[in-house]
């Protein structure tokens with residue numbers, strides 16, 4: 449089966465109502481989200497704390513599609529099993545989270561889950577050069593991790609470089625942070641296929657009135673798709 453490199457929108461629940469995650473996940477999926485991006489933060493690797501594997505297990509029944517778990521934690525290895533058991537489909541670790549990223553990715557894949565590696569804005573694309581056969585996803589941070597609603601940091605050159613390094617390997621390039629209808633086109637053009645968006649999706653809607661979520665998802669997807677090479681606007 450050919451690898452699906454079509455544009456995918458992955459709303460980040462960091463921008464959702466923390467008191468109503470189940471309903472929020474159901475709402476964004478009903479409104480067209482392709483993946484649900486789950487931001488795990490430990491207050492050590494990043495200056496913020498969100499939630500752990502128990503929360504992932506709690507929202508799992510409300511996520512029919514892909515649960516894309518972004519671990520902004522260090523160390524990673526002691527928690528991989530718990531997030532796999534909680535039902536994550538993709539488990540992404542930061543290359544900066546410790547000295548043994550290769551072993552971490554081995555451990556993620558050993559659980560049967562897909563493995564992702566994330567790069568902070570200051571981290572070079574070359575840092576994953578020896579990991580391309582260990583990952584199913586490369587997450588390019590376009591903000592310094594820890595918070596939603598931050599200003600986009602352009603990583604076009606890094607995305608282009610990664611897209612060239614990947615070649616025809618079945619690896620997604622995910623962009624995470626500050627994605628809007630304004631910033632999505634350049635990232636799609638550079639070679640990204642998964643766009644994480646928190647504040648740009650959850651603004652102007654609610655689980656009770658999710659139509660705004662759908663409008664936001666469609667607008668970001670369209671902005672990205674019309675920017676793709678060879679697409680007629």
Ligand code: DX5
Pocket residue numbers: 460462463485487518520591592593594595596597598624625626627644645646647648
């Ligand atoms: C930041 C997280 C991002 C963030 C995206 O550390 O990894 O996923 O929630 O939120 P926005 O789209 O609002 O920048």
Ligand code: ZN
Pocket residue numbers: 460485486487518624644
């Ligand atoms: Zn994230």
